[in-house]
Amino acid sequence: MSLPEVLSRIREAELVAERPSESVRLVAVTKGRTPDEIRAHVLAHGEFALAENRGQELRDKRVELPNVEWHFIGTLQTNKLKYLRGVTLIHTLTRADHAAELARLAESWGSAPDVLLQLHNGEPQKHGVQLSEASSLYHQVSLMGLRVRGVMIMAPEGDPEGADRTFADAERLAGDLGLSELSMGMSDDFPLAIRHGATLVRVGRALFS
Structure with missing residues (x-):
């Protein structure tokens, strides 16, 4: 499947869910992919946010692909937060001490990344x-x-039943907290996530197959 095909499926899912077109953003998961592969399979089709799950890999790719919106989707580790400078959005915050360290680092970075709270499934x-x-x-x-x-x-x-329940719980919690961003859905289940209000879908394998 190519990126245009994935985008087409996202737009179709928006239509089925009776949501506005382009209310869902594609986040391209690029872990394990070279900068050349990313250019050919993702950036050749337009500007998209890229996501990595390892801090060092993200740091190194930012050097070769600097003018891109980067997201982090991996497990946070205190001693590796330093690699996340320049990241726009961290999807995986689960602990207050990690938030405190990010806030401390941001003082020297000049800006802090936005964050999402990762919910347990x-x-x-x-x-x-x-x-x-x-x-x-x-x-x-x-x-x-x-x-x-x-x-x-x-x-x-x-x-599948658990996925439906999990997405519904996340949608409900985000609403209760007054939060607008829902990062849910990957290559196999993003249409269901879109039905439950996903605003960011994280797709990797389908873009490079």
């Missing part, structure tokens, strides 16, 4: 803040001077 091996604790974390992070734009969640693997 019920799978033991996955990271995320519990839905019951998300409001508290949101208020803590906001007091640190970081802008919380919304929430992110991953659907449980191989569980």
Whole structure:
């Protein structure tokens, strides 16, 4: 599948969900891809946000692809937050101490990245803040001077019913907190995520297949 085909499916899903056209943004997941592959498969079709899940890889690719909106979608580690300078949006904030360190680093960077709270999806091996604790974390992070734009969640693997429930829970929580950004849906499930209000869909494999 090519990027234009993915975009077409996104627009079709918006139509089915009776949402405005272009209310959903594609975030191209580029982990493991070379700058040349990214140029050929993504940037040749227009300007799109790119997302990495490893800090060092993101840092290195920003050197070769500097005029691009970069997102971070990997697990945050305190000693690797320094690599996230210049990132527009971090999708995976789960802890107040990470927010505090980002705020500290931002003083020397000159600007702070916006953040999304990563919600736990019920799978033991996955990271995320519990839905019951998300409001508290949101208020803590906001007091640190970081802008919380919304929430992110991953659907449980191989569980369509669980995915529907997970996306609905995230949509409800974002509404309760008055947050507009919902990062939900990947290559296999983004139409369902769009039905539940996703504003950012993270697609990688489908763009490079």
